[in-house]
Each structure stands twice: as C-alpha cells, then as structure tokens.
Amino acid sequence: QKEVEQDPGPLSVPEGAIVSLNCTYSNSAFQYFMWYRQYSRKGPELLMYTYSSGNKEDGRFTAQVDKSSKYISLFIRDSQPSDSATYLCAMTPNTNAGKSTFGDGTTLTVKP
Amino acid sequence: EAQVTQNPRYLITVTGKKLTVTCSQNMNHEYMSWYRQDPGLGLRQIYYSMNVEVTDKGDVPEGYKVSRKEKRNFPLILESPSPNQTSLYFCASSSSGTWDTQYFGPGTRLTVL
Numbered sequence: 228q229k230e231v232e233q234d235p236g237p238l239s240v241p242e243g244a245i246v247s248l249n250c251t252y253s254n255s256a257f258q259y260f261m262w263y264r265q266y267s268r269k270g271p272e273l274l275m276y277t278y279s280s281g282n283k284e285d286g287r288f289t290a291q292v293d294k295s296s297k298y299i300s301l302f303i304r305d306s307q308p309s310d311s312a313t314y315l316c317a318m319t320p321n322t323n324a325g326k327s328t329f330g331d332g333t334t335l336t337v338k339p
Numbered sequence: 340e341a342q343v344t345q346n347p348r349y350l351i352t353v354t355g356k357k358l359t360v361t362c363s364q365n366m367n368h369e370y371m372s373w374y375r376q377d378p379g380l381g382l383r384q385i386y387y388s389m390n391v392e393v394t395d396k397g398d399v400p401e402g403y404k405v406s407r408k409e410k411r412n413f414p415l416i417l418e419s420p421s422p423n424q425t426s427l428y429f430c431a432s433s434s435s436g437t438w439d440t441q442y443f444g445p446g447t448r449l450t451v452l
C-alpha cells in the first residue's frame with residue numbers, strides 16, 4: 228500500500244467550476260503538506276504548502292489539511308483553462324526540504 | 340533569474356553505458372533532490388542532499404549514485420543503466436527549512452535501450 232494515495236482522475240470541468248483535488252495518507256508523522264502544479268512537458272512548480280491541520284488560502288486556491296482523517300484537499304475556485312495541468316500532492320515529516328513523498332497526480336482539464 | 344538547469348534534456352543510450360545527468364542551481368540553495376517520474380507511479384525521490392558532502396537515499400536509490408562536491412551542483416550518475424531506468428528525471432533545489440522556495444528543473448527524458 229502506498230503511503231500517499233491521490234484521486235486518480237482525470238478530471239474534466241467547465242470553466243468557472245469549483246475543483247476539488249484530494250489525497251489521503253497513512254503515515255501519521257507527516258507534518259508538512261504541499262501541492263504542485265505540473266504543466267505538460269514541464270517540471271512541477273510549488274503551488275502551496277501547509278503545516279499541520281487547517282486551511283490556507285492563496286487567491287483562487289485553498290489548501291485544506293485534516294490530520295485526524297489523514298486527508299488533504301486543494302480547492303480551485305472559478306477554474307480557468309490555464310489551470311489545466313496535473314496536480315501533485317506531497318508530504319513530509321520535516322520542515323527541512325529533504326525527503327518527501329508524492330501522490331501519483333491528478334490531471335485536470337478546464338474546458339472553455 | 341532563479342533557475343535549476345539540467346543537462347542533457349533528452350538522452351538515448353544503451354544498457355550498461357555509464358552516464359551522468361547534471362543539475363545546477365543559481366540560488367545558493369542548501370537542499371537538492373533527484374526524482375524520477377513514471378506513468379502510474381508518480382514522482383519518486385531517488386536521492387537528496389542537505390548540503391555539500393551530505394546526501395541521503397530517497398525511496399528508489401538502487402542503480403543510482405550522486406555526489407555533492409559543490410553547493411550549486413548535484414549530478415546523478417547511472418553507472419550501468421538498465422531499461423527499467425527509462426524515465427523522466429527531475430532535479431529540484433530549495434533553501435534550508437523553507438518548502439516555499441523549492442524549484443524544479445525542466446526534466447531529462449532518458450531512454451535506455
């Protein structure tokens with residue numbers, strides 16, 4: 228069983244929809260949770276990271292962590308065609324950017 | 340401009356022929372990592388380095404070597420490549436203690452015949 232499981236997708240939504248991307252994990256030592264966006268043929272780019280449980284908002288993006296359920300989510304409001312990409316969750320027990328474990332990614336397509 | 344560079348970007352080689360993929364960053368970051376990305380398996384960490392001469396294994400280190408002799412460079416060495424190492428490889432760097440400074444390189448697509 229993988230330590231991090233991500234909803235596999237693919238996901239296709241109309242422009243303007245609210246998107247929910249989700250991951251579950253089994254290692255209770257994970258403290259830091261990250262979301263990356265990866266466009267086709269590009270390297271991942273860090274979108275958001277959060278520490279422990281709670282919500283963090285950045286523009287149209289909200290990251291949510293529920294450590295009691297070992298469940299994290301990324302919400303995208305007012306989705307745009309430019310949000311079409313693969314989204315990867317990742318997590319680590321450490322604040323230092325050393326070892327991290329990624330989900331397999333969810334591919335999102337936002338249709339105009 | 341802050342960036343992580345990788346070379347080569349594309350490489351086709353044969354089984355057993357030693358190769359090195361270079362990674363360089365211009366941000367004076369302490370932490371550097373190598374990942375491989377495969378369909379259905381996501382991004383898996385191969386090795387990471389916390390500073391010069393300090394490296395540690397990630398989840399899939401078998402068949403790979405790394406070295407960190409200079410802060411800016413973190414080469415990935417495949418001493419005897421095999422077809423199961425055909426993959427897309429990414430290098431990343433970040434400043435100590437801060438995940439929000441992490442940058443990934445553009446990737447190296449390696450094919451081992």
